[in-house]
Amino acid sequence: MTGQDAAALAPELVLLAAAVLGLLAGSWLPRGRQWLVRAAAAAACVAAVVTAARAAGPARQVFDATYTIDAATTTARVVVPLAALLALWLADATVRGHRRETEFTVLVLLATLGSVLLAGASDLLMLVSAFLLAGVPLYALAGWVGGVDAVAARASEAAMKYYLSGAFAGVTMLAGVTVLYGAGGATGFGPLRAGLGQGPVPVVAVGLVAVLVGLLFEAGAVPAHFWVPDVADGTPVPVAAVVTTLPKVGALIAVYRLLAAAVPVAEVDWPLLVAVVAAASMTLGNLAAFFQDSPQRLLGYSTISQVGYLLMAVAVAGRAVLALPSLLFYLGAYAVTNLGAFAVLAALPVRTLDGHRGLARRHPVLAAALVVCLLGLVGTPPTAVFLGKLTVFTAAVDGGTAWLVVVAVGNTVASVFYYVRWFGPVFGPAGDGPDTCGELDAPARGPATAAVTAAAASVLLGIAGGPLLAALGSG
Amino acid sequence: MLSVIVFLPTAVAAVLLGVPERAGRRVFAAAWIAAALADLGLVAAVWVTREPGAGFTAQEQVPWIPSVGISYHLGVDGLSLPLLAMTAVLFAACAVYSLRETRRVKAHTVLFLGLQTVCLGLFAALDLILFFLFFDLSIVLMYFVIVGWGHGERARPAALRFFLYTFLGSLALLLGFILLALSAQPRTFDIPALVAVNPLAAGGPVPAFALLAIGVGLAVKIPTVPFHTWLPPAHTEASAPGSAVLAGVLLKMGTYGLVRIAMPVLPAAWREYALVAVVVGVLSVVYGALVALAQTDLKRMVAYTSVNHMGYVVLALGATGLARDGQAAVLATTGAVTQMVSHGLITGALFLLTGVLHDRGGTYDTGAWSGLAHRTPRFAGLFAVAAFASLGLPGFSGFVAEFQILAGALGPAPVATAVAATGIVVTAGVFLLALQRVFLGPLRVPGPPGAARPVADLRRTELCAVAPLLVLVTVVGLAPRPLLDAVEPAAAALSSLVTR
DSSP states (O other): OOBOOGGGGHHHHHHHHHHHHHHHHHHHSOGGGTHHHHHHHHHHHHHHHHHHHHHOOSOEEETTTTEEESHHHHHHHHHHHHHHHHHHHHTHHHHTTOTTHHHHHHHHHHHHHHHHHHHHBOBHHHHHHHHHHHHHHHHHHHTTTOSSSHHHHHHHHHHHHHHHHHHHHHHHHHHHHHHHHHHHSOSBHHHHHHHHHHSOHHHHHHHHHHHHHHHHHHHTOTTSOTHHHHHHHHSOHHHHHHHHHHHHHHHHHHHHHHHHHHOOTTTSOHHHHHHHHHHHHHHHHHHHHTTOOSHHHHHHHHHHHHHHHHHHHHHTTTTSTTHHHHHHHHHHHHHHHHHHHHHHHHHSOOOSGGGGTTHHHHOHHHHHHHHHHHHHHHTOTTSHHHHHHHHHHHHHHHTTOHHHHHHHHHHHHHHHHHHHHHHHHHHSOOOOSTTTHHHHSOOOHHHHHHHHHHHHHHHHHHHSOHHHHHHHHHO | OHHHHHHHHHHHHHHHHTSOGGGOHHHHHHHHHHHHHHHHHHHHHHHHHOOSSSSOEEEEEEEEETTTTEEEEEEEOTTTHHHHHHHHHHHHHHHHHGGGOOSSHHHHHHHHHHHHHHHHHHHHBOBHHHHHHHHHHHHHHHHHHHHHHSSGGGHHHHHHHHHHHHHHHHHHHHHHHHHHHHHSSSOOOBHHHHHHHOTTTTOSHHHHHHHHHHHHHHHHHTTOTTSOTTHHHHHHHSOHHHHHHIIIIIHHHHHHHIIIIIHHHSHHHHHHTHHHHHHHHHHHHHHHHHHHHTOOBHHHHHHHHHHHHHHHHHHHHHHHHHOSSHHHHHHHHHHHHHHHHHHHHHHHHHHHHHHHHHHHHSOOBGGGOBOHHHHOHHHHHHHHHHHHHHTTOTTSHHHHHHHHHHHHHHTTOHHHHHHHHHHHHHHHHHHHHHHHHHHSSSOBOSSSTTOOOOOOOOOHHHHHHHHHHHHHHHHHHHOOHHHHHHHHHHHHHHHHHHTO
């Protein structure tokens, strides 16, 4: 059980090695050749996925039970690097030839690693380190664009806000870890559960809430969501895509693992707490998205509401058979669909919904990809998110929180409004504003193909998701 | 076989996507008509070769998402096969009618072919999630039909309202489906399996809530009062084939959901709350007819008569739940299914004909037209036939349907049926008034006064699209036996399931 088996961490080590080597290589390569680093990073992501898939098997714990390798970790090991791969691809138009291209690549790799470690951590201290590794590279990434113009000013404001809230959340989390350690007498999730069972309830509750603040910040859920819209809107599209996708996967699995493995329900009624957070997250995210005119900000708020739906599965952890499989499947579905929507934005550098005027006439394939991704985020069958939502709703009803499903249904309908509002300009006649025609003429090839791939994958995952869901359930 | 029927249009659409727009609209139109006719032929083949009795024909079942209990399960019986056939006929008519479409023909054709797959798939689906998938996609595709080929800028809010209303309905439906699936052991979304298990027979709040969710979800789509408010604007703004499919096929999805899912899977709850269905049905009948009477917009008027006609279906199904006597229940259910088929054909024809009117003068306003009977005898004749069929004149399918409904519902719900019968009188008034305004009297056409604008009679394509629908309406009206032979065993099986 307490293997010091470094080979068990092969996927993580691949990512780490690629990040370090990439940083070194990038320092020596001329600007025109830095894409080599990005290609190598992509290869490392693929390698991480392959090694993770080969290592999949019965659940086990390594390194004195500080790290668990099970279906959830394997999912993160597959989904997060694949998402990073897609992000590196859709970033093509933005970062190719940029003087900080390597930095972008390396920061994405480190954030990927951090997110995977978050998912696997089964020890409070490990959780804190993973939190930092998943977060800190992203603060830097938010300010990545650099320069002194208006774009850079917005980006540095976003980075500042992100960093400050992250620092606050991190400190809170660390305090929570201390309190939980004090109450439970252990940091490993297994012993902690036994210890917390005898601990004083108010102390355990305070510690748990404090730890959750950190993880919810990472996931971008209410009440730690304030950074999301600013970062999503203020940074270049690929950065926004990474920030709203990668950490969520790790953070939500971490929340699930922490609650299911370390906190007895009899001690703290965390299902209710999570359910309330879920309801607040989906509702606030949706309401705020309603009249946004910036597509990036709209998607930013939409990710907050998506976290709400995802948290529904966490709220019934341990009480519904489908809770974990539905969460894992939904995470994968969400990652590919959200990245697809951002990829369309990356292909078309327009900053307003109205800027997409006439897209369907000029670039029908790209418009189709956008429609598939947006309807996917709504949860229209047969896209992957539909299957995710279906299973999450089923798990929630099964787990006895039917009221939460009713809230989610209402929110889903409300979300149709702002996603479909986007269709208006897309299918409308071509505009002649300064923001539209010229820039719409040539969508960047890399992000455009990434968008189409993501859209296709989203539909495929929805249609052929059966075996995958079965595998997640059995693992 | 059913998979071929369902996915043939999509396969054709996929091929057409590869054909460049400049190939000419004839190519797309020809491919569409060929696909629609081929599909119609296949449906006819299934009809002829079906096994007699109440069971499912041409079943196909493949596990899809086994860990949740979802399978790809298709099959038809006497409740769904007539609707499948009606859908194929109506889409073929729309294909012919759309020969005159000139705006973005490729996208239009592909979208309608996709819509056909969705509509056929819904009536063939025997799995709740498969049903939901087609139900939801019908909303999405119809949204694009209304936005893309509707009447200008006002189409967008109407389409959005349609999307939001019916999407809310579909999610309520999904909630109900999840409750149904979770109540069965083992968990399954398979409709025949759920019917066999009858998982919520014990009563209590869960079946009531499940029926409420499913009922509201379907009621939005049907639409019944008070969930009908999306319907008039959507119809007014949609193109003629869009309206024909919306009223002819999409509305049937709601009532079909009642007979396929709500009634057989939740029989106890349906019996308990059947009175609600009766009341809602009667309200829709009366309200739809009265509001139609007040319309000056011809298309809006036809749209409200849809609310009226679908109200009879709901009334009949409610009466089935109230019936103590098996024969009355069978009669009412048979009438309900016949009414779905009949209304699909008649209202499809009516919407295509109002499309012709709009094509000639750019308006649906009955006040702008007068005395068209002399100028356009064929148009006037067909419109009169469709109007008389719609108001339930004997000899047309509407009479067969409504007579059975009223005869079947009279025993279980006498007062409601008596009230509903007045709806027929009002509808007669609606159509006679419309005929009188538009076709009789001195000639008047839209446009500046004095300018003698020629108004063309029905063109050949329009005639070829509408006439077969009305011929079928008449054939069913005069010789309903073949249709009833298909419907009655299934209706009897359904009635016995509801009264079990």
